[in-house]
Amino acid sequence: MSRKQQRTYKESGFTIVELMIATLVFSVILTIVTVGVISFSNRYYKGVNASATQTVARTIMETITQAIQFGSASVQPPAGNNFFCAGGSVFMFDTNGAMFTGATGQRGVYVDSQDATCVNQALSGGKQLLAKRMRIASLTVAPVSSVPNMYQVSVVVAYGDDDVLCAPSLPQGCDPSAVYATANFWNRPDIACKPGSGNQYCAVSRLTANVQKRVVPS
DSSP states (O other): OOOOOOOOOOOOOOHHHHHHHHHHHHHHHHHHHHHHHOOOOHHHHHHHHHHHHHHHHHHHHHHHHHHHHOOOSSBBOTSSSEEEETTEEEEOOOOSOOOOOOOTTTOOOEEEEOSOOOOOHHHHHHEEEOTEEEEEEEEEEEEOSTTTTTEEEEEEEESSSSGEEEEETTTTOOOOOOOGGGGTTTTTOOOEOOTTTTTTGOEEHHHHHEEEEESOOO
């Protein structure tokens, strides 16, 4: 007589507690990865914007200093105006602190061949030196009193919208909650980026150079 052997199978699986622990561990890992990706992305955009802003500021500086250094025409500093002449070129720029968008009528930082006299010219036939989403916060050309035919050129270029910019010299400084009108960003050499959210979409570049005029008009 044969016996039927009964086999018992032990069913295995996860308990609710084990599932909760696994879910918690996975959530922690996912959070760490997400924070890392966001941090890397912010640093990447910050670096790209800072590099682009510095390149534009350097281009403006080099264009002005070369015009002063090698141009035969006299240098006529801005003296409070929104244009100046150097080396046969006229440089026209916005003095309202507005971000350059390429809209009609915006100067940005525009260079053109100088007319017979140093005057404010129409924006036609020249070259735009400022990139979009940037603004000129300060641009000065002043003679160095102690050295004949030497000029000090200073340029400050900022990238970003109004809400990510600030300046320590403004009433609320760089308080993240401060909101400033666009006009506050002109003639503001200490313009800076607000700390906190959105900082990766802001950049500031400051350059100053002394340049000696090599071709002196007779």
